[in-house]
Amino acid sequence: MPELREAIPLHTEGMRIGLLGGSFNPPHQAHRDISLFAMKRLGLDRVWWLVTPGNPLKSDAPHSLEKRMEAARDLARHPRIDVSCLESVIGTRYTVDTIAFLKRRCAAVRFVWIMGADNLAQFHRWKGWRTIAADVPIAVIDRPPENLGALCSPAAQALAQHRIAERDAPRLLAMTPPAWVFLTGMKSPLSSTARRNPDGSWKT
Template identity: 55%
Template sequence: MTAQPVRLPPHAPGMRIGLFGGSFNPPHEGHALVARLAFTRLGLDRLWWLVTPGNPLKDTRALPPLASRIAAARRIAQDPRIVVTGLEADVGARYTADTLRFLRKRCPGVHFVWIMGADNLLQFHRWRDWEEIMRTTPVAIIDRPGATAKAASAKAMQRFPRARLDERDARLLPTAAPPALVYLHGPRSASSSTALRRKAP
């Protein structure tokens, strides 16, 4: 982790800020759909799209430059409440747990929510310090095509069976004491970065 000063997006104690990380390679309408659902159901003040420098669980040797992915994400993110940032590269964080530790220290009083698709939930137990993430940060799971029926069998759901809030109480999530998670259903997009890369010339 870097010792250099890092400029963070605007924030203040009491704000409810969603954190949505990914390679955004490329960004697509599905990302924007997640944002709309998160704002509506969780009552967020802001949503930070964390464009990652890489993914420890994927081969990122052919990953486009961070700056180009940030620029592409900003073209998709039309809502002024969305902030697209590459702060993980500035921080020197390779893992989500490192990012969350940094933000908790730098942003006291901010109510962060980690947001991820249900497809990531199925392999969440492979993330570095995933149990720490669950114990320190509320998590919102966004339903994805093909993942609905498998969600209950995810190790994270089994490890923290009492953490799940009723979907009707989703607005309570940002201020809930972790471990706390909610599974959100809503309009779904079949778009995926992987499929878009395969179609690219």
């Protein structure tokens, strides 16, 4: 298991870093596309892929962390995308705890949480989702056909007054949360679920 200093990617004071969490079971092109899209639209310096030990909202057991980490690194292939197993090192299971740790450990970094519209649709089921929204700005990337359902979801409605116009996306990381933006223009229907066979193995 990597040590903590190895699990936290290199960073410097004032960096603008996007956090993309998930089981990456398996990682797929949309993960990379979302990362590059967010870099461009939000003016990010880097994106960290936080490969989780497991998703509390999913019953299917993921492949080993080592296999998913290796596959994520093979897919990322970008000097500004870092793949990390931070949660397994610090022992957090929920995003709210991971974000709290990063805000303490990397206090001089500006973080933004990146999620697809499919995750916004179920965000209200995440442990401490209101705390997450109060801790870091959030960028939601459109993921057809989830857009309408996501924007009508309980979390989106509860946070509606804190949504900023898409044209203001470059200012998001300078804002005091709660603040979020819905970014359109990246049309990718790929998902990890669609990339798995019924027995849980990855499709080739």
